[in-house]
Amino acid sequence: MPFTLWLSLAAICAMGAMSPGPSLALVLRHTLGGGRFSGMIAAIFHAFGVGFYALLTVWGLGALITRFPLLFQLITWGGAAYLAWLGIKALRAGKAGALQPNAITTTRGQAAKEGVLVALGNPKLILFFVALLSQFVTSDMSALAKVIIVLTAMIIDGGWYVLVAAVLSHSKILPWLQQHAHWINRVTGVLLIALALRVVAGPLV
16 A cells, blocks of 8 residues: 555544544543543553454455445445534534543443443444545455554554543643534534545545
8 A cells, every 4th residue: 555545544544533422422431530541441442343343344345346336336425424424413513522421430441341332332333434445445455455454543543542541631631622622523524524525526546
């Protein structure tokens, strides 16, 4: 995979990881309820779940491109529609949402379990990855390139939420984010809608 193409992949994966939602709420809750390390554990195990879905998506996309190109196109457009819906939802979210988790006491074991379950229990991640990874997967792609895609998605997801746990463990940061959550949601919404339009335009490869 060319380095410039990988940079595009990394940027899109980062955009997906940064979008507000249940994953962010999970990491925030365990960071506030169990401390920085619990939040980081939740982030790392969430990345394992994301990697599992990314692996299924990459291998499934390759098979669809080869055997059912029309079905692949329809699923890709469905993924784009889902990204657009997420963007509209983020634009309408205002100050409410994932930046206001319930701060309850949690353990590291709970953080690990819930990190995986939130990822695996969210089948919408498949649609999300179909929309994202359809830009990069081809029918003749090597196994190494597919592994690179999966690892990129995992490392960026885990790295982002580990950073979130580290930063938000400082008590002064969260109130600022809550105060400016409407701007975070608006920026995220615009980026997701732009990404949906890019998916409809066709693959980058």
